[in-house]
Amino acid sequence: MAMAYVLNNCDTLKKSAKNNTAVLSVLRRDGMGEVIQPGTQNLTSLRIAGLYGHNPLQNHILDALPSEDFRRLLPHLEFVAMPFGMTVCEADSQIRHIYFLTSSIISLLHDMKDGSSAETAVIGNEGALGVTLFMGGGKSLNRATVKSAGYGFRLKASMLTEEFARGGALQQLLLRYTQTLLAQMSQTAVCNRHHSVPQQLCRTLLLTLDRLPGNEISVTQSSIAAMLGVRRESIAEAAGKLQEDGLIQYARGHLTVLDRDGLEARACECYLGLKHDYHETLCEKKVS
Incomplete structure (x- = not known):
């Protein structure tokens, strides 16, 4: 059964929403109590409590906000699906x-004129895209x-600018991130220059x-090669060695870390x- 959380019970939401398996609903606060159906993308100015178990609080930055700050942002968060390969x-x-981001992972890529590219960073539920x-x-x-x-939740640039100008918790968290x-x-630039392909792959x-959330990754050797800016054969050789040594199991774009x-x-x-940098900067310091 879907669990609906109203905006005026933000503390309850922040406690209950920790359960990733909870099926949460979104209600339109227009007096009609209309439930937003699956597939809806435009959820701006809705009282969002989450969709299909994907809740804003699964993002570490939003989760670290004081309840009052989170309550202020909540109506403006828009739920978005992020399929594999989508260019954001x-x-x-x-x-x-x-x-x-809540459950998706984004790769930041620098493209060259010859069509090659290399990954400069990855972003998941620990952070945000658009700094x-x-x-x-x-x-x-x-x-x-x-x-x-x-999936993830997005906020319009104008709303972010307004909230950032307050100089409060969100500003501190975003600057730390x-x-x-x-x-x-x-670190990625140094690694790509000085370390071996097997080390970069690991x-x-x-x-x-x-x-x-688990130990399974959907990835192809070609996509890893493109991200690292190396030949696919080099990735195949390195992955083969890891599999031979019992560290991973790989088959048809599906990799399991053993x-x-x-x-x-x-x-x-x-x-x-x-x-270490992540834990020291984001996890071990309180937001004032």
Whole structure:
């Protein structure tokens, strides 16, 4: 049975919504009590409590907000489906929304004139896509593509600008997250230059795994090669070695991590460095 949460019970929502298996509903507060049907995309100015178990509070930034701040944003969050391969924005394009991901993962890619590309960062439920909106530019620096299908909630640029100008909790959280995103980009650049393909493969698998609820990843060797900017044959060889050693199982675009500790042992120091930066910057500091 669907569970409907009204806006004036925000504290109850923040406690109950932790259960990812809960089936939540969205009610239109127009006096009619109309339930929004599956497939609806335009949920702006609705009292959102979540859809199909996908709740805004599954995003770590939104979850860390004080109840009052979350209550203020809630009516303006728009639920969006993010299928695999979807391009959320192109490089140098104007960003119209900030995306708070819940179950999807986005890859930031830098494209070259010859058609090649390389991944500069990944974003999952720990963060948000669209940080340039509050950094003064407003344009995307990279192409953002969905690398793992799922869902998220987006907020219009105008609403983000207004909320950011308050100088409250959301501003602090977004600035801290931006610090971790920049650290990830810097670490990725160093890793791609100095570490072997097998080490890079372990790093990218672990970063993806951190943003998923289980140990299964939907990915192809070609897509990993494109993200790392290397030949597919190099990825096939590295993945084959990991499978031979019992760390992963791979078949037809579906990869299962069997030994996470073993995978971490094969990765370079970049992965643990990024993990430490994330916990130090976002997890161990309280928002005032």
